[in-house]
Amino acid sequence: MIKLYDFALSGSCYKIRLFLSLLEVPYETQEVDFVNKEHKNEAHLALNPFGEIPIFEDDGLRLRDAQAILVYLAKKYDFNGQWFPDDAAAAGKVAQWLSTGGGEIMNAAGARLVKILNYPLDIEKLQAGAVRVFKILDAHLADREWLELGHPTIADIACFPYTALAGEGGIDLTPYPNVLAWIARIKRLPRFIAMPGIPVIA
Structure with missing residues (x-):
């Protein structure tokens, strides 16, 4: 199951939630207390040393950066190649x-x-x-x-x-x-x- 380290008010996290919905891909979220800078604590820095969200995990892979995650999702779950073509x-x-x-x-x-x-x-x-x-x-x-x-x-x-x-x-x-x-x-x-x-x- 895909896991998204998420904050509801983050537009960057929302990009991922939106695209997962458009692709009809199931996932689970772990809410991050962005306001109180939980993403800057030691545990989260171990996941993403840049101290940013979203953080994304799928099938043993961990990714940071919303744009990189979008590319991954398009390549893995968009079987028609519409969202990020190979050409x-x-x-x-x-x-x-x-x-x-x-x-x-x-x-x-x-x-x-x-x-x-x-x-x-x-x-x-x-x-x-x-x-x-x-x-x-x-x-x-x-x-x-x-x-x-x-x-x-x-x-x-x-x-x-x-x-x-x-x-x-x-x-x-x-x-x-x-x-x-x-x-x-x-x-x-x-x-x-x-x-x-x-x-x-x-």
Whole structure:
């Protein structure tokens, strides 16, 4: 049975829960007290020396980093090859957005940490970084429904949570109608699940 070291309010952990649901793969969770920094204690550092969540275990394998976990799940459990294709060009197009989901979009995650958990970070810098990437994302989505390949991939899953949670970091998505439409499309995927701050479409 897959085990996910999880925190309900983490967008990075939610990426994994969402993708597992979309793939209809069963799993169990172990809740981590992120607020009180349980992920930084000795036991968790032995699992992931970077002191981050999610941590993922399956069949004797342990992985850290949400994007790496998405790749693993797509390769092991997506038997149609839709979510992360083998074709070199297609895989490269998807992988570039995995980098964005774990990189530039995390500015929005940082701004959210300031707003909801009072982290001592430069919120203006984080918000500016998030706005920059959302402008790029909105322009990219102007003539397409999904980030790449004309259908949902793990690129979309990687970039979705902290974009959809941007408002909790004080970032207004109203100027980015293509991003808002993309968020709504993801919410309409079969077996989509919600998290606090990202409701289902009624």
